[in-house]
Amino acid sequence: MLARMISRRVVTAGLLAGSTATFARARDEGLVALPGKQPLIKRAFRPPNYETPLAGLRTPYTSNDVFFVRYHLANIPEVDARDWRLQVGGASIARPLSLSLADLKRDYEQVTVNAINQCSGNRRGLFTPRVPGVQWGYGAMGNARWGGVRLRDILRKAGLAADAVEVSFDGADTALMPKTPDFAKSLPVGRAIDENVLVALEMNGEPLPHWNGAPARLVVPGWTATYWVKHLTEIRVEPRPFEGFWMASSYRLPTGLFPGAPFASQTTKETTPITEILVNSFVTSHVDGERLRRGRPVELRGWSWDGGSGIARVEVSLDGGRAWRDAALGEDMGRFSWRQFRVPLDTSRAGPIDVAVRAQARSGAVQPEKLVVNAPGYHHNIIQKLTLEVA
Amino acid sequence: MKRVRVALCAGWLAVVAGTGRAGEETVVLRDAPGRDLTLARCVICHSVDYIEANAPVMDRALWQKTIRKMVDRYGAPVTDEDAATILDYLTAQYSAAR
Numbered sequence: 001m002l003a004r005m006i007s008r009r010v011v012t013a014g015l016l017a018g019s020t021a022t023f024a025r026a027r028d029e030g031l032v033a034l035p036g037k038q039p040l041i042k043r044a045f046r047p048p049n050y051e052t053p054l055a056g057l058r059t060p061y062t063s064n065d066v067f068f069v070r071y072h073l074a075n076i077p078e079v080d081a082r083d084w085r086l087q088v089g090g091a092s093i094a095r096p097l098s099l100s101l102a103d104l105k106r107d108y109e110q111v112t113v114n115a116i117n118q119c120s121g122n123r124r125g126l127f128t129p130r131v132p133g134v135q136w137g138y139g140a141m142g143n144a145r146w147g148g149v150r151l152r153d154i155l156r157k158a159g160l161a162a163d164a165v166e167v168s169f170d171g172a173d174t175a176l177m178p179k180t181p182d183f184a185k186s187l188p189v190g191r192a193i194d195e196n197v198l199v200a201l202e203m204n205g206e207p208l209p210h211w212n213g214a215p216a217r218l219v220v221p222g223w224t225a226t227y228w229v230k231h232l233t234e235i236r237v238e239p240r241p242f243e244g245f246w247m248a249s250s251y252r253l254p255t256g257l258f259p260g261a262p263f264a265s266q267t268t269k270e271t272t273p274i275t276e277i278l279v280n281s282f283v284t285s286h287v288d289g290e291r292l293r294r295g296r297p298v299e300l301r302g303w304s305w306d307g308g309s310g311i312a313r314v315e316v317s318l319d320g321g322r323a324w325r326d327a328a329l330g331e332d333m334g335r336f337s338w339r340q341f342r343v344p345l346d347t348s349r350a351g352p353i354d355v356a357v358r359a360q361a362r363s364g365a366v367q368p369e370k371l372v373v374n375a376p377g378y379h380h381n382i383i384q385k386l387t388l389e390v391a
Numbered sequence: 392m393k394r395v396r397v398a399l400c401a402g403w404l405a406v407v408a409g410t411g412r413a414g415e416e417t418v419v420l421r422d423a424p425g426r427d428l429t430l431a432r433c434v435i436c437h438s439v440d441y442i443e444a445n446a447p448v449m450d451r452a453l454w455q456k457t458i459r460k461m462v463d464r465y466g467a468p469v470t471d472e473d474a475a476t477i478l479d480y481l482t483a484q485y486s487a488a489r
Contacts, residue, residue, distance in 0.1 A: 042414070044437070044440050044441050045438035074436060132445050133445075134441075134444070176436050177466050180436065181464070
């Protein structure tokens with residue numbers, strides 16, 4: 001695991017650098033700050049799993065210092081960007097490469113893509129019946145402008161062979177116990193050479209934060225975040241399916257249960273890898289149970305997105321799902337990004353407003369009413385309902 | 392065995408110190424028979440807030456499945472005897488029915 005090039009510098013606990021009072025207050029609300037991050041919803045200390053609070057999800061681009069953090073393995077070295085190399089090889093590569101950060105910046109076209117980065121298990125904590133796993137709420141996701149180089153440009157330079165089946169990706173993070181499977185993922189070669197798939201070096205115009213994969217991570221717009229391997233160190237292209245644990249035995253769903261891009265080389269009769277993000281939306285302007293002042297004009301706002309077809313419409317019901325009306329849509333920031341929806345609320349009469357929101361993608365897919373129950377707790381995209389009280 | 396335990400414990404301390412996950416030590420498991428063994432084995436790989444967070448979802452069968460996953464798939468160094476003690480402790484202290 002290329003340990004030589006990684007400096008295991010101690011990450012100091014910047015947590016206590018701020019004022020103790022601020023820290024104590026944040027802690028009371030279940031928020032904890034990792035070094036370099038604002039206080040986030042702490043789901044687990046180690047491996048670190050931190051969720052973006054609602055307040056951090058209101059801007060078109062989610063700030064780097066509030067972007068969610070998700071790791072499977074607890075040994076997370078701080079990679080020294082000066083020593084870092086990205087190895088490119090495998091049986092379906094003609095000219096193996098060892099790339100430095102300078103190589104990537106000098107020899108390849110620099111591109112950007114706006115894309116949602118969403119954990120497969122986002123909202124797992126909202127499942128009924130509940131399922132084990134990190135009990136995420138709404139914030140294991142964010143939207144960012146990712147900057148870097150196209151994976152396909154790297155693969156072309158390395159001499160991608162016609163017999164390639166999958167491209168696999170490994171990062172610098174490792175397990176603590178020797179028998180724990182290292183976290184590595186693969187993509188079908190057809191997806192890997194999609195022009196939108198990047199080896200990203202930047203996030204929202206800044207170098208990637210440590211907790212989001214510095215100095216380079218894979219960006220697979222439209223696919224769930226499990227494929228977006230952080231601290232990327234190695235890319236391999238092989239004429240056969242990758243057999244790593246995190247592909248063969250994890251992040252899998254019953255075959256045919258959900259729509260989404262197929263992953264034929266990893267599909268069995270029983271199960272298939274999770275792939276594309278399903279159509280979804282959520283309200284950012286209000287929370288369930290919030291009170292509204294009577295007569296005061298107010299707007300319901302939120303985001304809608306899918307796995308890359310783009311959002312066609314967002315409908316909002318203010319009577320518990322009987323009548324639906326189209327919401328106004330905000331700026332189109334790209335088909336892999338999210339899109340704002342807005343609807344004015346009538347607060348002239350006292351009483352409850354039963355809000356429901358459903359997004360429809362350009363693919364035709366619509367958010368469902370009922371949860372499609374699945375053991376790992378993935379793809380929670382049911383219509384969000386909340387009750388506001390005018391008083 | 393004692394030496395292995397000391398080594399694992401030292402390894403854990405090194406990781407906690409080395410990766411700056413301040414706060415993990417504030418998570419306290421409920422005091423009941425089996426707690427020390429559960430803590431000693433589980434913290435080798437992860438903070439035990441995972442246990443608290445999953446408690447509302449869990450029952451004996453799910454804890455059994457989880458412990459087997461940790462041992463069989465992730466290579467946790469837990470003997471069958473230890474696993475039985477941990478299962479009893481987690482079922483009694485961290486289950487939905489509690």
